[in-house]
């Protein structure tokens with residue numbers, strides 16, 4: 093899973109102010125006047141004019157005898173170039189600023205942000221590390237270093253960087269650089285991300301391991317602690333700093349195996365997939381080897397007969413970028429894509445223009461019911477996994493389908509070892525919220541829900557390795573049911 097940076101380029105305003113404060117109005121040189129007009133243009137949002145003025149100012153810099161103001165001229169030019177989408181030129185200006193003054197923290201920090209935007213995560217990490225070493229109170233560099241290392245799956249490095257950023261904001265002795273007005277929401281985000289790094293990112297790659305990172309003084313345990321325990325602690329701190337942090341609440345419930353959780357909250361799912369949207373398909377299909385959408389399409393053909401596949405209104409529930417919708421386009425007269433995440437629907441429109449005749453941004457429970465008994469087929473690949481209790485969902489599907497209509501969907505199963513433990517210790521188990529934050533269901537429970545909601549099961553297939561997590565194949569179910 094890809095994480096966006098924590099801190100935005102809006103911070104550059106501080107740099108502009110710093111630059112202006114160095115200009116003595118009485119003795120304006122041509123260079124000063126150009127800087128002034130460049131900065132004024134930036135403040136007015138006219139970045140093209142800013143680039144012209146600041147570029148002209150840099151031409152007047154004597155590189156044999158530069159002064160500290162000159163560093164900021166390069167920094168501001170870099171920022172203005174970044175604003176007009178010239179990332180490579182922007183990075184070059186930050187590098188010139190660093191050539192003039194290698195200890196300028198802002199230049200390193202903004203270079204890091206630009207490199208991160210360009211997807212050059214390794215270089216961005218090195219650059220943030222330099223900024224943080226120059227100013228130990230620069231929590232933003234540490235935070236972004238943590239985020240980049242998480243993307244690079246350097247979990248222990250990421251945990252260390254987030255811990256450092258947290259420590260800087262929580263201590264009371266020295267004012268942090270660019271101290272946030274309200275540190276609580278930021279601390280909540282930092283603890284959440286530290287929790288994700290401790291659990292090995294969204295795939296839970298670090299689960300069960302022993303964390304060799306330095307524990308904080310108020311962390312439970314000493315130096316070598318169970319990563320899962322530290323992750324739980326981090327998520328609970330995230331919630332204590334911001335009770336509205338749904339992602340942290342969800343992950344905490346997943347790690348504590350909270351049996352009372354019936355479904356993921358809409359804000360958690362929306363936040364997750366809004367953030368994930370740009371990288372979603374690559375990450376799911378290439379990195380995680382996801383093929384549930386193809387397996388489900390083939391299964392529907394086998395169960396109903398390929399020659400019979402001709403549907404009127406088809407709803408793709410939790411459509412994502414349209415992987416499964418694409419498989420059913422040829423057999424659907426009208427195809428509707430429904431998803432909680434607007435960003436992922438936008439991505440579907442970019443990737444597969446015209447795939448859907450209609451889209452709906454919102455909860456499928458409401459969206460499907462609103463179709464009022466006109467749907468011929470509901471398809472759902474890898475999207476019902478955000479529901480534990482399936483009751484309300486299948487009642488809505490029943491209301492949305494015409495009589496005799498079908499629902500074809502996939503769900504996750506627990507692994508063999510988990511199934512053995514659950515069957516012996518909790519023989520009545522129905523679903524399990526897994527440490528990945530998704531739900532796995534027991535086959536018998538799914539069958540019960542279908543029956544209770546007015547469906548007859550027409551096909552069941554076990555899915556093996558339909559996705560991979562840390563190299564381990566995930567097990568799943570495929571089902572086709574008809575409304576009776």
Ligand SMILES: C[S@@+](CC[C@H](N)C(=O)[O-])C[C@H]1O[C@@H](n2cnc3c(N)ncnc32)[C@H](O)[C@@H]1O
Pocket residue numbers: 361362365384385409410411412413414415416430431432433436454455456457472473474475478
């Ligand atoms: C793992 S993706 C799968 C996307 C697609 N079906 C596929 O096979 O590629 C899960 C999708 O379900 C959506 N989703 C999960 N719960 C939802 C809900 N309650 N209402 C609408 N969409 C939901 C998510 O936003 C996400 O886009």
